[in-house]
Amino acid sequence: MTRCTRCVLPDTTPKIKFDENGVCNYCHSYKKYQYKGEAALVQLLDAYRRPGSKYDCMVPISGGKDSTFTLLKMARDYGMRVLAVNYDNPYSDPLSTQNVEQAANLLNVDLIRVRLKRQGHEKSFKQLLNAWMRKPDPALIPVMCSACHLMWYHFIKIARKHDIRLLVSGNDPFEETDFKVKLVSDAVIDDVKQNFTKTIFGVIQRTARNLSYFHPRQLPMMIKGYLFGNHLAIGSRVYGRNIHKIELFSYLPWNEEEILSRISDELSWTSNAKYERTWRFDCKVTCVKDYMYMKSLGLTERDDLYAKLVREGIMKREQALQRLEKENKLYPETVQDVLTEAGMDADQFFKVFQKR
Numbered sequence: 577m578t579r580c581t582r583c584v585l586p587d588t589t590p591k592i593k594f595d596e597n598g599v600c601n602y603c604h605s606y607k608k609y610q611y612k613g614e615a616a617l618v619q620l621l622d623a624y625r626r627p628g629s630k631y632d633c634m635v636p637i638s639g640g641k642d643s644t645f646t647l648l649k650m651a652r653d654y655g656m657r658v659l660a661v662n663y664d665n666p667y668s669d670p671l672s673t674q675n676v677e678q679a680a681n682l683l684n685v686d687l688i689r690v691r692l693k694r695q696g697h698e699k700s701f702k703q704l705l706n707a708w709m710r711k712p713d714p715a716l717i718p719v720m721c722s723a724c725h726l727m728w729y730h731f732i733k734i735a736r737k738h739d740i741r742l743l744v745s746g747n748d749p750f751e752e753t754d755f756k757v758k759l760v761s762d763a764v765i766d767d768v769k770q771n772f773t774k775t776i777f778g779v780i781q782r783t784a785r786n787l788s789y790f791h792p793r794q795l796p797m798m799i800k801g802y803l804f805g806n807h808l809a810i811g812s813r814v815y816g817r818n819i820h821k822i823e824l825f826s827y828l829p830w831n832e833e834e835i836l837s838r839i840s841d842e843l844s845w846t847s848n849a850k851y852e853r854t855w856r857f858d859c860k861v862t863c864v865k866d867y868m869y870m871k872s873l874g875l876t877e878r879d880d881l882y883a884k885l886v887r888e889g890i891m892k893r894e895q896a897l898q899r900l901e902k903e904n905k906l907y908p909e910t911v912q913d914v915l916t917e918a919g920m921d922a923d924q925f926f927k928v929f930q931k932r
């Protein structure tokens with residue numbers, strides 16, 4: 577496998593092209609991220625301190641490192657009165673659930689956990705992954721996670737109920753995977769909102785080619801999942817129009833060392849030692865996704881993330897290569913566990929990739 581000589585993207589990345597120096601087209605079109613800065617963040621937070629209300633802001637927390645750090649920053653560093661919300665995903669790693677509860681306790685913030693009723697999440701995951709297996713398309717891998725997107729609907733509903741006007745998320749700007757946009761369209765635009773909309777429309781067009789996706793029970797959930805894909809999606813913007821949504825890491829640089837040391841020292845945060853990585857360890861479905869991307873495209877979302885961190889100068893290329901070597905390891909036994917928990921036939925899943 578050849579990788580870009582500037583970032584680390586492999587030659588199996590969708591629509592990748594290299595120039596005579598081995599530098600990829602993703603590198604050529606990349607624009608460095610402009611942070612808004614801490615002064616702007618402090619000014620904005622001050623404007624949302626509301627002495628008459630119980631909470632100043634809401635922070636969604638998954639138990640992963642970025643969202644835990646966001647909660648820590650808001651509650652401890654900036655003294656915001658926070659309502660923490662957690663989507664109780666049935667495939668959460670038990671340690672991430674422990675991280676959520678511990679962080680809320682130690683920071684003395686209220687926590688509301690949301691779970692879909694009647695095993696809605698499990699049923700949706702099973703049906704959507706089965707549909708994918710009938711006609712595998714790498715562009716549609718994320719569709720199996722539609723149920724998770726509904727959390728944004730629930731979080732906004734809770735924010736409205738408690739009259740909260742500010743939502744601070746721990747999404748980092750480098751997590752928007754460029755190769756996923758490339759799978760459905762030729763353009764990669766700087767604007768996150770535009771990329772998101774383009775990806776969604778591409779995904780809708782492609783799901784239309786596989787009728788197994790359109791199960792009558794799943795359709796309403798899928799549509800809601802599209803509308804509330806994240807906090808910036810159209811549904812979230814309209815339903816949560818009075819709620820200002822910001823991302824901590826569009827103001828402050830994402831510094832992994834600082835994040836990990838502070839959350840482990842101050843909140844006893846831990847990740848699962850079984851996996852030699854911390855990014856997205858909080859959901860076991862990450863192992864399923866990694867397996868699907870690796871077997872279909874020869875890369876994972878981590879290649880895309882680390883390529884961006886290298887271009888940003890946050891990570892050295894050598895370090896990224898070493899980490900990918902170690903962290904892109906597949907965990908078929910976790911895949912098997914998740915599928916068994918979802919009531920699926922794991923052998924049938926693995927067979928899909930043997931044929932390819």
Ligand SMILES: [Zn+2]
Nearest residue numbers: 580583600603
């Ligand atoms: Zn590159």
